[in-house]
Amino acid sequence: MIQVQDVTKAFAGKKLFESVSTTFPPLRRYGLTGPNGAGKTTFMQILSGDLDPDTGMVSRPKRFSVLKQDQYGYEDKRVIDVVLMGNQALWEAMQEKDRLLAKQHLSDEDGSRLGELEGVIAEEDGYSAEAQAATLLQGLGVFEEDHHRLMREVTGGNKVRVLLAQALFGRPTALLLDEPTNSLDLDSVHWLEDFLLQYEGTLVVISHDRHFLNAICTHIADIDYETIITYVGNYDDMVRAKAQVRSRIESENADKMKKRAQLQEFVARFSAGTRASQVQSRIKQLEKLSVTDIKKSNIARPFIKFEQKRPSGKQTLTMEGLSKGFLKGKPLFKSFSALITKGEKVAVVGRNGAGKTTLLRTLLGELEPDAGKVTWGHEAQIGYMPQDVRPVIPTNTTCFDYLHDIDPSAGNEEIRGLLGRMLFRGDEGMKPTKALSGGEAVRLLFCKLMLVKPNVLVLDEPTNHLDLESISALGDGLMSYPGTVIFVAHDRDLIDTAATRILAFTHGGLEDFAGDYETFLTRHGGFIDAR
Numbered sequence: 001m002i003q004v005q006d007v008t009k010a011f012a013g014k015k016l017f018e019s020v021s022t023t024f025p026p027l028r029r030y031g032l033t034g035p036n037g038a039g040k041t042t043f044m045q046i047l048s049g050d051l052d053p054d055t056g057m058v059s060r061p062k063r064f065s066v067l068k069q070d071q072y073g074y075e076d077k078r079v080i081d082v083v084l085m086g087n088q089a090l091w092e093a094m095q096e097k098d099r100l101l102a103k104q105h106l107s108d109e110d111g112s113r114l115g116e117l118e119g120v121i122a123e124e125d126g127y128s129a130e131a132q133a134a135t136l137l138q139g140l141g142v143f144e145e146d147h148h149r150l151m152r153e154v155t156g157g158n159k160v161r162v163l164l165a166q167a168l169f170g171r172p173t174a175l176l177l178d179e180p181t182n183s184l185d186l187d188s189v190h191w192l193e194d195f196l197l198q199y200e201g202t203l204v205v206i207s208h209d210r211h212f213l214n215a216i217c218t219h220i221a222d223i224d225y226e227t228i229i230t231y232v233g234n235y236d237d238m239v240r241a242k243a244q245v246r247s248r249i250e251s252e253n254a255d256k257m258k259k260r261a262q263l264q265e266f267v268a269r270f271s272a273g274t275r276a277s278q279v280q281s282r283i284k285q286l287e288k289l290s291v292t293d294i295k296k297s298n299i300a301r302p303f304i305k306f307e308q309k310r311p312s313g314k315q316t317l318t319m320e321g322l323s324k325g326f327l328k329g330k331p332l333f334k335s336f337s338a339l340i341t342k343g344e345k346v347a348v349v350g351r352n353g354a355g356k357t358t359l360l361r362t363l364l365g366e367l368e369p370d371a372g373k374v375t376w377g378h379e380a381q382i383g384y385m386p387q388d389v390r391p392v393i394p395t396n397t398t399c400f401d402y403l404h405d406i407d408p409s410a411g412n413e414e415i416r417g418l419l420g421r422m423l424f425r426g427d428e429g430m431k432p433t434k435a436l437s438g439g440e441a442v443r444l445l446f447c448k449l450m451l452v453k454p455n456v457l458v459l460d461e462p463t464n465h466l467d468l469e470s471i472s473a474l475g476d477g478l479m480s481y482p483g484t485v486i487f488v489a490h491d492r493d494l495i496d497t498a499a500t501r502i503l504a505f506t507h508g509g510l511e512d513f514a515g516d517y518e519t520f521l522t523r524h525g526g527f528i529d530a531r
Helices: 040-048 079-084 088-101 108-123 126-139 156-168 186-197 210-216 235-270 276-288 356-363 399-406 412-421 426-430 438-452 468-480 492-498 517-523
Strands: 002-011 014-024 029-033 055-059 064-066 174-178 202-206 219-224 227-232 315-327 330-341 345-350 371-376 382-385 456-460 484-488 501-506 509-513
Touching: 002 040, 014 040, 014 055, 014 219, 014 227, 029 040, 029 210, 029 235, 040 174, 040 202, 064 156, 079 088, 079 126, 079 156, 088 108, 088 126, 108 126, 126 156, 126 186, 156 174, 156 186, 186 210, 202 210, 210 235, 210 468, 210 492, 219 235, 227 235, 235 276, 315 356, 315 484, 330 356, 330 371, 330 484, 330 501, 330 509, 345 356, 345 492, 356 456, 356 484, 382 438, 399 412, 399 426, 399 438, 412 426, 412 438, 438 468, 468 492, 492 517, 501 517, 509 517
Parallel strands: 029 202, 029 219, 064 174, 174 202, 345 484, 345 501, 382 456, 456 484
Antiparallel strands: 002 014, 002 055, 219 227, 315 330, 315 371, 501 509
């Protein structure tokens, strides 16, 4: 169990939460939610002991595990060893055993110590530890050929997966995970969901993946109103409960205000007359009839509405015999042909490294295909959002000026309106682009797309850096967009909401499926790439 007592934390004069007291007992899986900047990661660091609160204290179980964020902290270690380090007692016992066995001559004391270490290793399931670690890595998409490589030899995405396997290893009684689905493909997310559903300790997880939170959470700890409020159920249950509470208070306040007005009118009419006792009675009622104070929520949802200046032709994109690249002796995609028509919403899915971004860049003409051709249809106007948005935004301007330079004919009010819809309110529209956070940079690119009004959107991981409210708004925006969308995403909720067609990198190659993602998964037994 994790216990939090009277914890307060502020940064740069902004109070994130005040006098928070709560418990996280075993057999419960908590989603820690709140908009970007609410203090989720700060609170998680306080729970883990990496950050001290301004006031209060936290008690933790002896055996708890944290998803580490320093993916370059183990460059000279083998992948499998980094996972084993997740059980500190076991790892230290194994290391000491190896040091003793490396001696040419063992003393009686060494022999006795070896016996003690063997007991620790047996108690910690050390003789099956490598097999357990390999199973974790395999489930998270780090395959056997990488298990005995050094960390510096594996990709950045796989480094993150190894650290997640480390956090899951060794039966911790409490597990703290900050954005564990980052860098995971959909199959790995599905595997992680199944693993966490079997976990019997205390879980606290931060995620911007709504489907993931709905799948695993028994409770939600929501940071809002400068405190943390716990709700029973998953994320959608919390949203409903929160709205119901606020609606009830607002309705009660409206009734009270109406009653107050009636009482005040009576007092005003008869205060100077013969009904003094009745007036005093009404005054006492007024004093008791207090309106409940409703603090302003820090949750803000952008309004995303993509439009098109004019529609494209019916045949938006044609791929004929398209082939590109090689992955471990196999092409990323080979002899692939498809016709995408106006208004389709196409999700590109598959394992990390399968070729999703390469496919998009080939369609856009950034990469030449090895064979075949790509033909965009009549009047196709493409709006593109790359996976890394920072290089496409100049750093020597402001948000407002960046948009004005893109379309000098746009009026100031139109640009301010777009910025406001994407939560750049008031003076925030003049914020220097070099100072933008990851989420702000993505929202500014959405402003650009809404300003330019293309009839085709090509989006590579558009949910990167977005909070749950923004991802939900993006899904609504894509669903109502009259143009064509081709997007790569690992967010299950966004794919479920927006996609009408799936291009999937499976074990058998690039597959074209005309239908929604749920039907596609049913056809494939719940996984994209069963290995």
